[in-house]
Every structure is written in structure tokens, then in C-alpha cells.
Amino acid sequence: MRMEEGAGNEAERSSPAKTGVSFAADLEFRSIGFRAGGRAILAGIDLKVAAGQILCLLGPSGSGKTSLLRIASGVERQTEGEVLIGGQTMAGPGGFVPPEARGVGLMFQDFALFPNMTLIDNVRYGLRTLPKAAQREIALAALRRVGLGRLADSYPHTLSGGEQQRVAMVRALVPRPQVLLMDEPFSGLDSRLRDEMRSETLAILRETRATAVVVTHDAEEAMRLGDRIALLRDGRLVQSGTSRELYRDPADLFTASFFSEINTLPGIVKAGRVMGPIGFVADSPRSDGTPVTVGLRLEGVRVSSTEGAVQARVLSRQFVGRSDLLSLAVDGVERPIRARIRPGDLPDGVHEVFVSVDPQEAFVFEDSSGSA
Numbered sequence: 001m002r003m004e005e006g007a008g009n010e011a012e013r014s015s016p017a018k019t020g021v022s023f024a025a026d027l028e029f030r031s032i033g034f035r036a037g038g039r040a041i042l043a044g045i046d047l048k049v050a051a052g053q054i055l056c057l058l059g060p061s062g063s064g065k066t067s068l069l070r071i072a073s074g075v076e077r078q079t080e081g082e083v084l085i086g087g088q089t090m091a092g093p094g095g096f097v098p099p100e101a102r103g104v105g106l107m108f109q110d111f112a113l114f115p116n117m118t119l120i121d122n123v124r125y126g127l128r129t130l131p132k133a134a135q136r137e138i139a140l141a142a143l144r145r146v147g148l149g150r151l152a153d154s155y156p157h158t159l160s161g162g163e164q165q166r167v168a169m170v171r172a173l174v175p176r177p178q179v180l181l182m183d184e185p186f187s188g189l190d191s192r193l194r195d196e197m198r199s200e201t202l203a204i205l206r207e208t209r210a211t212a213v214v215v216t217h218d219a220e221e222a223m224r225l226g227d228r229i230a231l232l233r234d235g236r237l238v239q240s241g242t243s244r245e246l247y248r249d250p251a252d253l254f255t256a257s258f259f260s261e262i263n264t265l266p267g268i269v270k271a272g273r274v275m276g277p278i279g280f281v282a283d284s285p286r287s288d289g290t291p292v293t294v295g296l297r298l299e300g301v302r303v304s305s306t307e308g309a310v311q312a313r314v315l316s317r318q319f320v321g322r323s324d325l326l327s328l329a330v331d332g333v334e335r336p337i338r339a340r341i342r343p344g345d346l347p348d349g350v351h352e353v354f355v356s357v358d359p360q361e362a363f364v365f366e367d368s369s370g371s372a
Contacts, residue, residue, distance in 0.1 A: 024051040024211040025086030025103070025178035027072060033080030034067055034235075041067045042235045045081070049179075049228075054205060054212045056226035058219060058258070063232040065215045069181050072213060073106055074099035085178055105177035105210075109184045111168035113156040119143060119167050120152040126175035142170035146200070162193045169201060173208055180205070180212045186221065198224055219259045223247070231255055256295040256363050263301070263337050267294040267364065274364050277333045279309025279356045282364050293365045300361025301339035303328070303346055308354025312337070319343060328355060 032045040042064045049055040057065040070076040072083060074090065074097065082092030085104070090097045105126075113122050123139035130138070143149045146166035156164055165185065172180055185201070186194045202225055205212050216222050222229045223243035230240040239251040250256035253264065267276040269290040274281040276294045278301070286292070302308060303326060312328040315336055324346070326339040337355070346353065 023103070023176055023178055024209055026051050026084070027055075027179050027211060027213065028084040029068065029072070029081065030084070030092075031081040032068065032071060032078050032083070034064075034071060034076065034078045036067075040235055042071075042078070045232075045237050047230055047237065047240060049211055049213060051086075051211050052209045053227045054202075054214065054225055056222035056229045057213060057215045057232065058217070058222040058229050059232035059238075060217060060258075062234075064235040065217075065232055066183055067235075068232075069183055069213060069215050072179070073104050073181050074102055103178035105172035105175065105180040107168050107172045107180065107182040107185050109187055111156075111164045113164060113167060113171075115156055118153050118155055119148060119159075122156070122167060123171045123174055126171065138174055139170075142174050143167070145204070146170055161189050162197055165189065165197055166200070169204060173204065173210065176208075178211065180210045182212060182214045184215050184217070186216075194221075201225070223259075231258060250295075250363060253293060253295050253363075253365055256297075261298050261338065261340075263294075263296045263298070265294040265296060265333070265337075267292040276357065277310070277330055278312075278337065280359070281357050281362050282359050284364065295363040295365065296357060297361040298325070298338050298340035300358040301326075301328070301337060302356045302358055303339050303341050304354050304356075305346060305350045305352075306354065309356035310354065312353050312355045314351045314353060328353070330355065 027049040029045050029047045032042055034042040045068060057068060059065050067076060071078045077091060077096060083090045085102060090102055120139045123142055124135040127135040127138060140149060140152055143152050148163060148166055186197055189197060198221060214225055226243060228240060229243055229246055231238045231246060233254060239246055239255050246255060247259050256262055265276045267274045267281055269284050269286045269288055272283060274284045274292055281294050310330060312330045315327040315329050318325045323340045324343050326341065327336040328339060330337055
């Protein structure tokens with residue numbers, strides 16, 4: 001009978017074997033375009049991942065994330081542009097290098113373990129050019145690194161989702177690929193296990209110094225994992241940079257809203273200041289009378305029972321653990337304004353309040369299209 005996940009492997013994890021260091025290389029996309037079925041899937045993608053760096057490809061479903069990953073691996077061939085690994089062209093006008101010759105490791109959503117092979121044989125699969133004794137030694141050390149050495153001769157169907165994820169990870173890493181490509185590797189795990197596996201995966205990637213590209217639609221996951229994030233929308237690159245850059249200086253309303261819930265409010269420039277329906281938002285060099293769009297995070301709505309820019313009425317209040325979620329009615333604003341405050345900041349039973357803007361949590365965009 002299989003032991004419950006995490007039981008009996010404390011000794012393995014307290015002094016884990018080290019996984020081999022990868023031969024990390026740069027990965028570069030130059031002007032990538034991709035069409036399928038007469039439809040443009042990707043257009044004009046320029047990105048570079050430095051050796052040893054973790055890049056998260058972030059975006060909603062259908063934004064082109066997985067297509068870009070498949071192009072990097074060689075499973076798909078772009079219709080425009082060039083893919084380079086370690087400065088060498090893998091796909092482009094000059095030729096095409098097949099997937100097995102690219103030095104790339106792949107980890108899929110469903111883990112794609114071979115059901116008829118034991119765990120150790122699954123991990124050994126990418127080491128077939130080595131002597132059998134060396135294959136077994138390396139594979140067993142990798143399984144021990146993730147606390148599964150005791151299950152080396154078990155089969156995938158006997159494992160939990162988290163254990164299968166670990167096997168898939170080490171199988172992709174043991175050949176020491178130049179680049180590791182991971183397609184939503186945590187999507188099938190529950191929230192508690194997902195947090196644990198993200199931390200463990202990050203530790204292994206740092207230890208192996210692997211260049212990694214991780215596809216995700218979860219902004220928090222991208223911020224936890226990525227040295228850099230590339231945000232895609234409708235097959236185009238919207239913005240790339242560190243998590244702090246995208247969170248604090250979003251290029252447009254779409255980017256701002258992807259990283260946190262926001263209120264979208266009208267604003268206008270008056271005497272060098274952007275004014276919105278709940279008061280001052282930010283200083284602005286724009287001409288007086290210029291209409292703007294304000295993106296205001298829920299945390300950026302200051303709520304007080306005694307002072308603020310304008311009056312508001314509490315329509316609803318929900319306790320969600322670390323915060324209270326408020327829905328507020330403000331004169332002249334069609335939709336309720338949402339706010340997130342700390343529990344206890346507003347006395348229970350209060351319905352008439354004052355609100356204002358925290359400028360640190362507000363973003364001003366030039367027009368209703370949401371461009372900066």
C-alpha cells in the first residue's frame with residue numbers, strides 16, 4: 001500500500017542528495033509570429049531569457065502562452081521570426097533543429113509519466129546514453145532529492161498528484177537541459193499542495209541553476225516564481241519585466257487589472273492634478289480638461305467613518321479573513337466602488353462613511369482604452 005504523501009520521507013528531505021547543475025543557456029525569441037487554421041496565434045514576440053533565469057509566461061486562456069512554449073521546444077514551428085538557444089538558431093530562415101536535439105526539458109500539465117514504467121525507469125529515460133549503473137545512480141539521487149527514493153520501484157498510478165509532479169520535475173531535469181519548459185505544472189493540484197510544490201520547485205530550479213520558462217495564468221504564481229514576467233494578451237506581448245515593475249508600473253489597464261482587482265473610474269486633469277469621483281488621484285503634466293481613466297486598486301480606497309474626500313454609503317460588507325470587502329455607493333458614480341480594508345478599521349454597523357484615494361495604489365491612463 002502506498003504511504004500517504006509526506007509520510008516516511010523526512011530523513012530523505014532533511015539531507016537531500018544534490019541534483020546535477022544544468023548547462024543553462026539563453027533562450028531568445030525574435031519577432032515570433034505563428035498562424036494556425038488561418039488565425040494569428042502570436043504576432044511580433046520579442047523576448048530574451050538569460051541563462052539561469054526563470055521567466056513566467058502569464059496571460060489569460062487563449063493568449064498564446066502554450067503556443068510560444070511549444071515553439072521553443074520545437075513541437076510547433078513558428079511562421080515568422082527566429083528562436084535561439086545559447087546564441088544558436090534553433091528555428092528560423094536558416095533551418096530547423098528538431099526537439100530532441102535542442103537540449104530542452106519539457107514538463108507538461110498532466111506530467112506525462114510512462115504508466116508502464118517504475119519511477120526510477122521514468123527518470124532514467126532521459127539518460128539512456130549513459131551506462132545502466134550510472135543511470136540508476138543519478139535517477140535514484142534525483143528521486144531522493146524530492147523525498148521519493150523509497151518509492152523508486154513503484155508505478156505512477158500509485159502516487160498522489162504532488163508525488164507525480166515531483167517525478168515529472170526530476171525526469172525533466174536529470175538530463176541537465178539547457179532550458180526547462182513547464183506548461184502550467186501546478187494547475188492540477190489543490191491550493192495547499194500547490195503552494196508547497198511551488199516552493200519546492202523554485203528551490204530545485206535555483207539549485208540546478210536551470211534556465212526555465214513557466215506558463216501560468218495565475219499572477220501570484222508568476223510573482224512567486226519568476227525572475228521576470230512576460231504578460232501576453234491576444235497573441236501579443238503587453239509588458240515584460242520584474243514582478244515589481246509590472247505590479248507598480250503597469251503599461252495599461254489590462255496589466256493593472258491582471259495583477260489585482262481594480263475599480264475603473266473616470267478622471268479629469270485640473271490645474272496639474274488628476275481628480276476623480278472620490279477626490280485627488282495624482283499630479284499630472286497633462287493639459288487642463290484632459291480626460292483620463294483611473295485604475296484604483298481595492299486597497300487604494302481609503303474608508304473612514306470620520307474624514308475623507310467625499311461621502312459614500314456602505315451597500316455590503318463581507319469578512320474574508322485578512323480583510324473586509326466593501327461595496328460603496330458614491331454620488332455621480334454609476335457602479336459601486338469596491339474597497340478592501342483591514343478588519344476592525346471600520347466599526348460594525350456603520351453605513352455612512354467618507355472615502356478618498358491612496359495615490360500609491362492608483363494608476364492614470366491617457367484615455368478609455370487604458371493606455372499609459
